[in-house]
Amino acid sequence: MGQVLALAISAVLLAGFYASMAYGLGLIYGVLRVVNLAHGGMIMASAYLSWVLFTRFNIDPYLAIPIVMVVFFVVGVAMYKGLVRFLPRGAAGGVQSLLLLFGVWLVIRNIAYLLFTGDDQAVRTSYSTASISIFGNSYSLNRVLVFVISLVAVAVLQLWLSRTYTGKAVRAVTENSGSSTLVGIDVERVYALTFGVGTALAGLAGVLASTLFAFNPSFGSGELLKSFVIIVLGGLGSVVGIAVGALVLSFAEIFAIYVVPSYLTAAVGFVLLVVVLVVRPSGLFGAKVLR
């Protein structure tokens, strides 16, 4: 029983990180109907930015979050205006946009190889080995901080979408862009903003990842795939869905140690994905739009 509780808490902590990682991808897909294959590359690039800020400028990764998010927001807006804007949307344009964004990912990855070589890096702060006790089990301080920050990020996003005029405009554009134009919403601007926010979230996920894992330029592909699993499980773009999708994935991964050898647990998510796609192609919660 004690071990089950310990693993359950681990799974919840991991789910927080997963949710913040998947949210950006889900938001961009929900609003623009574009699958941002460069998402994983953005996470990797952001982990490196966090590492550079820490090793060269001595900036603590958690304090670097605002800087990194602003940088990635600007990168996202630029990427939308320079590239994504021209892509055909939805089912018809799927292949073009997938290929192009995959290409962007390859470019980011190769630049990272050039700049940082393929060696593993990690951000080791003075408190990297500190731990916190929850119900008698100890967990690394970083994992707890990452969980709390992820929760805050998802909550802030949710409030933004539900309470502010701009957030409401994002939801309106998602549902009916023609009506949005009629009431004076600049739809293109909303798309750019959404791509910026989604990319800033990838930036956040990268910083958080840099405190938890070692990474190299190939880092991010697993994160991208897991993000897919989560938004497919949770339904595209719904916050509650993403939270539940993240929990299902993290619990499945962590509790899989009871049934499969540990070197196979990484595959659990993908098995889950296949099962859900076959059984419920619209996801556990249906393809609900942003709420």
Add this chain to the structure above:
Amino acid sequence: MLEVRDLDVFYGDAQALHGMALRVDEGEVVTLVGANGAGKTTTLRAISGLQKVARGDITFEGKSIVGRPGHTRSELGISLVPEGRELWPSLTVLENLELGCYAKSARKHRDESLERVFDLFPRLHERTKQLAGSMSGGEQQMVAIARGLMSRPRLLMFDEPSLGLAPVIVTQVFAIIRRLAREGLTILLVEQNLKKALEVADRGYVVETGSITMAGPARELLSNEGIRAAYLGL
């Protein structure tokens, strides 16, 4: 107030408007009638900036608005209640209305505008938290009209506001249009219900395959033999 001159609009290779032309003066109610596929919706979409114009000009209060981005219409004072309502179904009634005054100049008057539309549609006041998509067709049309009014337009365009509604609701919708007209709002009304439309309008245009074939005071059109035979089955 509004002038459309010699407008051509294409959907791909198919031409939907051939030299469409019409005029709406301040304080007037003008109706645009015609058969299915004549180009009424296309005309309103072009005026609203949702549809690209190949040739011709649209001026509003003396200034050409052709080629300006669609989202600037609301700020100029032009509003459209679109065909089929086009609400945001998973947003609440209140959110639908609030977004109606998204434009900066209108947002300042949010509370006033809400009060005004709740006065026009008391039922919406009780339903502010309901999701727009879960309302009945008639209620949705009320939300669509209310949303169109939230931007404090000087020209309000309706595209088939009676489409698919029960007769009682149709009567209510026309009562609202009459009331808005009495209050001095300029209205461009597209309707299949030709008789009702010509009864509220000052002037009317008949559209056939993308251009105007007949125009005149509403009363004259209503008693015109050709129109009575072709559209009213009399």
